[in-house]
Amino acid sequence: MFEHSYVMGLAGGGLIGLSVVFLMATTGRIAGISGMIEGLLDPKAGESAWKLAFLIGLLLAPTLFRLVTGGVPEIGFPHSLGLMVAGGLLVGFGTRVGGGCTSGHGVCGIARMSRRSIVSTLTFMATGILTVYVVGLVGGGQ
Amino acid sequence: MKLIASLLAGLGFGVGLTLSGMVNPDKVIGFLDITGHWDPTLAFVMGGALMVTAIGYRFVLKRACPMCDDKFYVSLDNKIDARLVGGAAVFGIGWGLAGFCPGPAVSAVGLHAMPALWVVGAMLVGMMAKRLIVGRH
Numbered sequence: 001m002f003e004h005s006y007v008m009g010l011a012g013g014g015l016i017g018l019s020v021v022f023l024m025a026t027t028g029r030i031a032g033i034s035g036m037i038e039g040l041l042d043p044k045a046g047e048s049a050w051k052l053a054f055l056i057g058l059l060l061a062p063t064l065f066r067l068v069t070g071g072v073p074e075i076g077f078p079h080s081l082g083l084m085v086a087g088g089l090l091v092g093f094g095t096r097v098g099g100g101c102t103s104g105h106g107v108c109g110i111a112r113m114s115r116r117s118i119v120s121t122l123t124f125m126a127t128g129i130l131t132v133y134v135v136g137l138v139g140g141g142q
Numbered sequence: 143m144k145l146i147a148s149l150l151a152g153l154g155f156g157v158g159l160t161l162s163g164m165v166n167p168d169k170v171i172g173f174l175d176i177t178g179h180w181d182p183t184l185a186f187v188m189g190g191a192l193m194v195t196a197i198g199y200r201f202v203l204k205r206a207c208p209m210c211d212d213k214f215y216v217s218l219d220n221k222i223d224a225r226l227v228g229g230a231a232v233f234g235i236g237w238g239l240a241g242f243c244p245g246p247a248v249s250a251v252g253l254h255a256m257p258a259l260w261v262v263g264a265m266l267v268g269m270m271a272k273r274l275i276v277g278r279h
Contacts, residue, residue, distance in 0.1 A: 012162025013190025057152020087240025092268025098229020
């Protein structure tokens, strides 16, 4: 069975890819979102403006989506706010120590067959899977 | 020009995240939950993005320079070190707890999801901690 959500996933992924290629073709930059967010902490003319512009696009995208399609997907939060905030701290710290996240390493880096990005992506997938497993074992934090 | 291009790329990326359902932490956790009720959607998203990017980069990076700049900013670093692996490992733990990586968290703020705003705030604090502990780079 090829479910509807897989088709939407493939289409959404294709659009993500087009956006990543467009950014490279125009600005010459990798679409690494954790790096763009860190750039907000270090405002320097010339290097910060394009990052902020991309992040504003990300922020406005659901509104554009709602205008075009008339709705947005429902979202649900699997864990308590405390666990999610703890997760956010680790995401911020880990992505910047490791030089990238799902976008910079997972999409842009692997597309270039970067060894670093392949190792990074396998690592964060593995610890993510392990974390969800352990949280499930200890009761989920709900 | 560069700013408009960047804004459009961010919009496209965010619409892709919304369309694919990746702004929803429940779906991301569903992908990581391989021993439970596994939801493979994220693999289709990554697969679609990778196919388009691998082909697109091949053409774009052959050019002398991008349209709005005089060079491509692509790292050729190939070093696998403790920092790369350790950072990714910590990121993965956070990803499994929050259900958000950086991009979807920002777009989910645009969906007026309050927990996403908390997560983005926490990410910024985590990034400040990184700068204090290991420096800017």
